[in-house]
Amino acid sequence: MVKEAAMTVSQAPREQELLARFEATIRRNDRIEPRDWMPEGYRKTLIRQIAQHAHSEIIGMQPEGNWITRAPSLRRKAILLAKVQDEAGHGLYLYSACETLGVSRGELVELLLAGRQKYSSIFNYPTLTYADVGTIGWLVDGAAICNQVPLCRTSYGPYGRAMIRICKEESFHQRQGYELLMTMMRGTDEQRAMVQESVNRFWWPALMMFGPPDDKSPNSARSMAWGIKRNSNDELRQRFVDMTVPQAEALGVTLPDPELRWNEERGSYDFGEPDWAEFAAVIRGEGPCNAQRLAHRRRAHEEGAWVREAAMAFARKRAAAAEESAV
Amino acid sequence: MSDVGMSEWPLYEVFVRGKRGLNHVHVGSLHAADDEMAIRHARDVYTRRNEGVSIWVVRSDAITASSPDEKDPLFAPSGDKVYRHPTFYEIPDNVPHM
Numbered sequence: 331m332v333k334e335a336a337m338t339v340s341q342a343p344r345e346q347e348l349l350a351r352f353e354a355t356i357r358r359n360d361r362i363e364p365r366d367w368m369p370e371g372y373r374k375t376l377i378r379q380i381a382q383h384a385h386s387e388i389i390g391m392q393p394e395g396n397w398i399t400r401a402p403s404l405r406r407k408a409i410l411l412a413k414v415q416d417e418a419g420h421g422l423y424l425y426s427a428c429e430t431l432g433v434s435r436g437e438l439v440e441l442l443l444a445g446r447q448k449y450s451s452i453f454n455y456p457t458l459t460y461a462d463v464g465t466i467g468w469l470v471d472g473a474a475i476c477n478q479v480p481l482c483r484t485s486y487g488p489y490g491r492a493m494i495r496i497c498k499e500e501s502f503h504q505r506q507g508y509e510l511l512m513t514m515m516r517g518t519d520e521q522r523a524m525v526q527e528s529v530n531r532f533w534w535p536a537l538m539m540f541g542p543p544d545d546k547s548p549n550s551a552r553s554m555a556w557g558i559k560r561n562s563n564d565e566l567r568q569r570f571v572d573m574t575v576p577q578a579e580a581l582g583v584t585l586p587d588p589e590l591r592w593n594e595e596r597g598s599y600d601f602g603e604p605d606w607a608e609f610a611a612v613i614r615g616e617g618p619c620n621a622q623r624l625a626h627r628r629r630a631h632e633e634g635a636w637v638r639e640a641a642m643a644f645a646r647k648r649a650a651a652a653e654e655s656a657v
Numbered sequence: 658m659s660d661v662g663m664s665e666w667p668l669y670e671v672f673v674r675g676k677r678g679l680n681h682v683h684v685g686s687l688h689a690a691d692d693e694m695a696i697r698h699a700r701d702v703y704t705r706r707n708e709g710v711s712i713w714v715v716r717s718d719a720i721t722a723s724s725p726d727e728k729d730p731l732f733a734p735s736g737d738k739v740y741r742h743p744t745f746y747e748i749p750d751n752v753p754h755m
Contacts, residue, residue: 365725415705422702426686429668435688436665492685499706638690639664645691 356557361487364430372556375549376486377431378447379558384424385442385449389623391417393457394466402460409506410463416503420496427488443628451609452539454617461514461521461528467507469529469536469574475500476570477540485557508577515582522582529578530586537601538609540567546606571599668717669695671702673709681713689714 348367355362362368391414398414401407425435441447452470457463478500481493514521541547541563553559561569571590578585589602611617666688672681684703689695695714704712723731739745748755 363725365722367725412705415701419702419705422687423685429686434665488685638666641690641694642664642666645694648691 356485359557361490362485363487371552372558373431375553375556375558376489377428377433379553380424380428380431380489381433381438381441382448382450384421384428384438385447386453387417387421387424388442389449389453389627391421392623392626393453393455393619394463396457397460397463400460401463406510413467413503413506416499420499423492423495424489427486427492430488439631443624443631445615445624448613449623450539451612451617452535453623454612454619455531455535456619458531459524459528461511461524462532464507464510464514464525465528465532467503467505468511468577469507469532470539471500471503471507472574472577473536473539473570475504476566476573480560480566483560489558508581511581511583525581526583529583533586534604534608535612537567537570537604538606538612540564540570542606542609568598571601575599666690666694669699669714670717670720671695671699672713672715673699673703674711675708676710681711684708686717 349369352362352366352368352372355366362372394410394417395414398407398410401410425438428438429435438447442449452473457466475497478493478497482490482497484490484493511525514525541550544550544562544564547563550559550562554562575585575590587602589600591600592598593600612620615621667690668686669689669692670686671684673684674681687695687698687702689698692714696712699712699714703709723729735741
């Protein structure tokens with residue numbers, strides 16, 4: 331935290347005034363910045379949301395990291411490596427944004443490892459075939475982009491700025507995935523079947539990434555009023571479906587939803603209801619990979635501890651030596 | 658979580674010069690054990706796509722900032738001095754190049 335210069339302090343404005351000023355800033359569509367006064371609920375909501383987002387990026391490295399050594403060519407390995415490195419970078423941008431709210435990254439990591447903060451449910455699904463690398467880029471990163479583009483205009487400055495950087499980079503993620511799938515679709519029948527099977531598994535979990543339906547999303551209204559969220563879950567889900575259907579057609583795959591059809595009147599696609607019981611179960615920790623993802627993250631954290639400590643000890647030693655020689 | 662605080666690498670603020678001719682601009686923060694590592698991490702975190710030609714890092718606790726309050730008296734002196742702006746002065750339209 332940056333320290334504050336001692337200033338002539340006028341009498342502390344009452345909380346009412348501070349709140350009125352905060353709300354006026356939100357109404358003007360101005361950004362709230364780190365050391366501004368903000369309601370405790372706003373701060374808590376942001377910490378929860380940004381941390382969950384950061385954790386998702388970090389845990390999200392695992393499903394794809396699984397395929398780095400087995401990607402079929404040097405080109406594909408290099409691409410996948412760069413993408414997974416981006417996920418790490420995105421996690422760090424977001425932890426950095428979250429730290430401006432007065433929590434430390436160390437605390438957030440502890441909360442993740444203790445299972446007390448969540449990450450996106452999508453990363454609790456396994457990557458069974460190499461086609462999943464493509465499907466994740468196309469559908470999962472596509473859904474993430476849909477969610478994240480409006481967040482570039484979120485009311486909290488550091489979060490919005492992190493989202494702008496992230497969105498720029500996500501576009502590469504989505505395109506490399508789609509290109510990978512296109513390449514497989516031009517291949518053998520077996521490869522085409524592999525793509526279709528992968529899309530079948532990821533379609534519904536991708537739709538769940540937008541969160542529960544609006545009437546079952548109790549915190550949404552408040553987040554919208556505070557300008558943290560700019561669109562409702564259902565709005566974004568619809569936008570994603572409308573964007574994705576023509577992409578699926580161009581690719582030559584079928585989206586696994588018998589209710590999916592164009593609605594002339596609405597100018598949008600109608601689609602079926604995701605299995606919300608499955609969504610709830612995965613959130614509760616009962617998804618196919620929840621235990622594995624957290625165990626892996628804990629192991630990496632613990633096995634890296636000596637490196638972090640050694641680097642700190644070395645830095646202290648060097649600083650002490652420099653001080654001594656300066657005397 | 659005091660032990661976390663003790664062992665956690667200090668926080669640095671990162672400033673990147675996008676290209677020659679531009680100022681360094683604040684891009685975010687990161688943790689590093691020392692200054693040198695902060696530069697390396699800043700390169701990996703903030704310049705993976707040629708976003709910079711020069712990086713500054715500074716320990717966050719070394720920065721002193723003004724109060725965030727926009728009604729702060731610190732900025733009051735500039736509020737009532739409209740004569741510092743060129744538009745304060747009325748010059749006839751027929752006077753060129755001014």
